[in-house]
Amino acid sequence: MTSPEHAPATLAAARCPVTGATAAEPVPLYGAAYKSDPYDLYRELREAGPVHRVRFPSGIAAWLVTGYQAAHSTLNDPRLGKNHALGNDNWRALASIMPEPQHSQLQVHLLHQDPPKHTDMRRLVLDAFAPRRIEALRPRFQQLADALVDALPEEGGADLVQGFAAHYPFQVLAEVIGLPPELARRFDRDWGKVVQPVGPNDPGRPVYEGRLRALQGYIADIVAHRTEHPGDDLLSRLVAARGRGELSQEELDSMIFQLLVAGQEPVTNQISTMLITLLRHPEQLARLRDDPGLMPRAIEELLRHESAFELTTWRFLARDSDLHGTRVPAGDSVIVSLCAANRDPEQFPDADTLDFDRTPNAHLAFGHGIHFCPGAALARAELQVAVGTLLGRLPGLRPAGDLDQLAWIPAVLARGVNSLPVAYDRRS
Numbered sequence: 001m002t003s004p005e006h007a008p009a010t011l012a013a014a015r016c017p018v019t020g021a022t023a024a025e026p027v028p029l030y031g032a033a034y035k036s037d038p039y040d041l042y043r044e045l046r047e048a049g050p051v052h053r054v055r056f057p058s059g060i061a062a063w064l065v066t067g068y069q070a071a072h073s074t075l076n077d078p079r080l081g082k083n084h085a086l087g088n089d090n091w092r093a094l095a096s097i098m099p100e101p102q103h104s105q106l107q108v109h110l111l112h113q114d115p116p117k118h119t120d121m122r123r124l125v126l127d128a129f130a131p132r133r134i135e136a137l138r139p140r141f142q143q144l145a146d147a148l149v150d151a152l153p154e155e156g157g158a159d160l161v162q163g164f165a166a167h168y169p170f171q172v173l174a175e176v177i178g179l180p181p182e183l184a185r186r187f188d189r190d191w192g193k194v195v196q197p198v199g200p201n202d203p204g205r206p207v208y209e210g211r212l213r214a215l216q217g218y219i220a221d222i223v224a225h226r227t228e229h230p231g232d233d234l235l236s237r238l239v240a241a242r243g244r245g246e247l248s249q250e251e252l253d254s255m256i257f258q259l260l261v262a263g264q265e266p267v268t269n270q271i272s273t274m275l276i277t278l279l280r281h282p283e284q285l286a287r288l289r290d291d292p293g294l295m296p297r298a299i300e301e302l303l304r305h306e307s308a309f310e311l312t313t314w315r316f317l318a319r320d321s322d323l324h325g326t327r328v329p330a331g332d333s334v335i336v337s338l339c340a341a342n343r344d345p346e347q348f349p350d351a352d353t354l355d356f357d358r359t360p361n362a363h364l365a366f367g368h369g370i371h372f373c374p375g376a377a378l379a380r381a382e383l384q385v386a387v388g389t390l391l392g393r394l395p396g397l398r399p400a401g402d403l404d405q406l407a408w409i410p411a412v413l414a415r416g417v418n419s420l421p422v423a424y425d426r427r428s
Helices: 034-035 041-047 067-073 087-095 100-105 116-128 131-150 161-167 166-177 189-195 205-228 232-242 251-264 263-280 282-290 292-305 338-342 374-394
Strands: 051-054 061-066 154-160 316-318 321-323 327-328 333-336 422-428
Touching: 034 251, 041 232, 041 338, 051 251, 061 067, 061 251, 067 205, 067 333, 067 338, 087 263, 100 338, 116 131, 116 166, 116 232, 116 251, 116 374, 131 161, 131 166, 131 374, 154 292, 161 166, 161 205, 166 232, 166 251, 166 263, 189 251, 205 251, 205 282, 232 251, 251 263, 263 282, 282 292, 282 374, 292 338, 292 374
Parallel strands: 061 333
Antiparallel strands: 051 061, 154 422, 316 333, 321 327
């Protein structure tokens, strides 16, 4: 395929049956139907070719990469950079959702850096998320999960997002990065919504900007506390790196911003999507509950089947280039669909089937290449503990309503729900 305008007849000759868009129009990646189940659309795009013009809620048009091999190649393509300075004027006009000065002060973290700066910044966080350290902390993760389940109603049911998934990842994160308890108690989960784009003309813009300013003030308090009271933890080491001149103030604040937001909200969403998947497959839920040894392999399959990180963040080409047969202008945004790649039948036989015996399972839920999620080991441990605890301690776990009526969050890059009511027999 050379361009969306010259796509195969399935898209060029008629409107897309999923979105109504023609091949000459960017395909909209938003709306309740799309967020509820994007997989029919991804299947059609994948079958038509690897690269498609799409449009996001802000109005920005981008190039979406679908299909496993194309996604894997794109995630490892050295021509594509992550620094926002590479974006062209067309992208910048609509995509700079975060206002100044916060954009300059909070958006220079790992996700928006290229080597060698990215390499140096990433090195500062790797020890805190090393698999051996995470395994040593697993008993503490279990204590946190059990305490949250202890607080659920003894029988009847509960909302497992509001009662568990919304709190557990932040509690774990605070332990891992060294967030002092007095500051952890002050964190407002609504601040995490600053990564859900709210355009300049959106009626919710004032609330969005208020959250952003409050979060920035909270980050300043963290830095001040760890400057005055350093410890043997990640936050203290980052503050010390700024003192040595290895990080600028903006880079320090941005890395803490990334830890607080990317370090918990995606795990909250992933817990919710895994639970929804299991509730839709009660026979698999029962198998996993009865065979806890299956948990590590089941978590990998659940990550593949329904990834909470639906799309990657922006990438840019420094000059007009060919990308899998499509000419992409310099500075246009390139996005990889991880969910579309993880359901590609050319890579995963019976890709839409939830199969806990699937092997190999080289999914892309944590990305790939130099931007592979540094917290992957932590996320895996959290998910294993969370799902295992909920299945083991809530016998008879089942939906408390119609799963097809769940309201999926409108976040551009993520999949998840803010509420998941369930029923169970009696908390054990």
